[in-house]
Amino acid sequence: MTAVVDPGTAISLDTTDPAMRRRSPFGRFTHNPVVRISVFVIAFFWTLPTAGILISSFREPNDIRSSGWWEVFVHPFETGQWTLENYGNVLSSAGMGDAFINSLVVTIPATVIPITIAAFAAYAFAWLRFPGKSLLFAIVVGLLVVPIQMTLVPLLRLYGDLGLTGNFLGIWLAHTGFGLPLAIYLLYNYISTLPHEIIESAAVDGASPFTTFTRLVLPLSFPALAAFAIFQFLWVWNDLLVALVFLGTGSRTAILTAQLNELVGSRGEDWHLLTSGAFVSMVVPLVVFFALQRYFVRGLLAGSVKG
């Protein structure tokens, strides 16, 4: 048992993926209404809460306060009840617009930077010989499941001494450090399964390990790189803990999750802001989810053990 799913495994929700069209030997297609209704009921209840805030976010604040969101279905085509104003308000006066930009500022470098560093290390672990390799790799695997809480107090103090608190550089570096064990492990799993013949024939042709890595290994590892990139992107985007500790809640640095949490605290009954705000914070993950489903699932599964 390994608590990490191999990124190469064809697990996906993608309908175009042939592996997904296949039924399991156990699951034969059935007309049994109990099965079909159960599937429908579970899927329905799983979607209902999200639908509630999505619909509410387009309703007039007074309507949200006075009636349940499901009542829109009584007269859904009455255009007067729909509004985009909540989004305007939440983006400007409630600070979610700035927070959205801050989320991008934090997430993009925190996703891009660890990939290079991890790819070199993973290649060395997979294809180069050096003393202490197995011990170092065991440490990497051990660090995979270390709770992030174990690192916060010393880092908070260190950052205080260095003046890194509240600075974007500080959180990029922190997310790089926290993401590396997973990145190395995931890329190692993929790179180490590349065929021997390819790597060796490159060496026979006189390619140095560096050239082999940049010209051959990196391009071939694209699926694993993409899986990690998506996982890390979502992890950083959705993270609250690291952002609170290293960036705080000041308006210059608060990211979406921190700002949304701030709104819950200060305007907890202003549902027109909370619903639209929540949806603003969800829109990027949802786009990533629908656009890159195949890599998304692999990355998420492969990385779900991260500390």
Next chain:
Amino acid sequence: MTSNERRAQRSLTRRTLGWGVAFLAALALLWIGIVVLLDPDAITGMIVWLYELVGLRGQAFAIAERGIQEGFIRLVTVVFAILVGVGGVWFLFITGNALIEASPSRARRHLRPWLFILPAAAFLGVYLVFPLVETIRLSVTEDGGFGDNYSFVLTDPAMQIAMRNNALWLVIGTTGSVVIGLLFAALVDRVKREAFAKTFVFLPLAISAVGAAVIWRFVYTWRPPGAGQIGMLNAVWTAAGGEPVAFLQAVPWNNLFLILIMIWIQTGFAMVVLSAALKGVPTELVEAGRIDGATEIQLFFRVVLPTIRGALITVATTIFIAILKVFDIVFVMTGGRFETEVIANRMFNEMFRFRNFGRASALAVVLLIAVIPIMIVNIRNLRRQGIGT
């Protein structure tokens, strides 16, 4: 030594020197990049300098006089960070590698792996290994020292509630996610448009815990009796004849309502992994069972479940680790009030609000101890597979 050899020797030395200088330059550039990124004003200065460099004097003056747009600074900062972070690291690797290529072959073989490993090792050292050791040290030295910190963790009444709640979370949350995930995976296997149906259950996994907390606060929201209920749960409850309930304050059931959010998030994960595992069950096994006249239910429990045992354990462990560290949901929903405290939330408050670093460290150590068995099993499996040797 012939003159040819000497010449070759000299050119090699020169090349080594050249790449050595380039390597140092890469290090210096990274350093400068970090210094610039540390100081927001330096970015503005850089923009002014760039404008002057390309001859846009007017623009540069305008910035010096009226300041610069916040958004633009942030954009430049991100681009600069990616340039430094990715470009700088690549520059370091390329020059370092060239330097090694220019050295004698024995040294080359020994040095190269370390060049590839070192940046990663440095990050792991600073961000994981050092803090890990330091946290353990702080937990026995800070505040009242070992005795005080750990007796607080183990005996404080508030902590006992937190420990109880974490246990509740772990048992109910993990079981709930795995059982519903497995159930849905088995059911969805037998209907049309399988992938489509799965999307709905999987979707919450993409949403942040804070977003999920807002979604569910809306489900649980409460209005006094007589007022129209806008929260779904209270609407159903009052329609069935009950009095409106403030679900998040209903001790001890409020814990269950919080755990439900985690189940809502994690079930999708369990479902996807287990669904893939179901598809990997050998056909012969199932067919043999059917020929022997087993019912579908018997088949499921006697044949299919034992076959996917590995996947079940993987899923359960993964969700266990995620739930152990649960923080955001409690932090946003109740802040740990109304007897909903959990270890990670308390740890955050001890660290960030009360600045009791010793207690916070001791709480973190408790979380670490809980994952150590999993860590050991993972490393052992690694050895068995011969990975990394």
